[in-house]
Amino acid sequence: MEFITPNCPECGSKAIGTAEKVVALFEEGDDISVEEFEYRGDTDMDCQTTITNAIGESLLVCDCGNEWFSAEVSDGQPEPVKTTIEFAPDLFLSVTACHDGGGGVSSNLHDESDEWAGDEDEERSHYEFEGAVDMLESLVLAHALAGVDVSSPAYVDGLKTAYESACNNL
Ligand SMILES: [Zn+2]
Known part of the structure; x- marks a missing residue:
């Protein structure tokens, strides 16, 4: 992926990646009604998507801890x-x-x-x-x-x- 603002506005370094949102289902096993169930079930990863803002820009992350939104470069100009x-x-x-x-x-x-x-x-x-x-x-x-x-x-x-x-x- 290529971004319009690939460098951190705070420190100038290149982004280390995009912030992702993961929806996961934790299956707790046979009986979830017991008072203290043990964490021994499976976690099913359902879908993973990049976090975006209302105009579709991706959230980029820097080593320095800063985060910023940037549009992807797609054949020159991104769609309005x-x-x-x-x-x-x-x-x-x-x-x-x-x-x-x-x-x-x-x-x-x-x-x-x-x-x-x-x-x-x-x-x-x-x-x-x-x-x-x-x-x-x-x-x-x-x-x-x-x-x-x-x-x-x-x-x-x-x-x-x-x-x-x-x-x-x-
Ligand atoms: Zn930075």
Whole structure:
């Protein structure tokens, strides 16, 4: 494997390897209901995968104890990672994170109506809402680029709550 950042950002040495996650099943033998079972069963290695962040970069390890994420070199440029978050049926936000630190975000969360036209209060409220949606989009993009898993259920729940609050209050 070849990595874009093969050297440790702390000490400059080459990585000694990737951090791996192993799922293993320990079979305890005949009777696991006894109070003090002995560790004499078999451990079945199920699968081993490299630990990665939300944009698919691998966790590299250095002799000095430092760990950092790096994308693999794959025919020049690694693929951008696109995540689509569904707020409700037909309401979505898509964020694309590239490994060079660039990215983009798009959504249909904005208020496309012009019902506010002609009413000063409604107009102010419309632009405040648009500002809140812009902010939400920027935040998700910044988090995705920082390696946060923006598709995790807890993160998506938080986003939905923030969006609902903008809908209700602005
Ligand atoms: Zn190091």
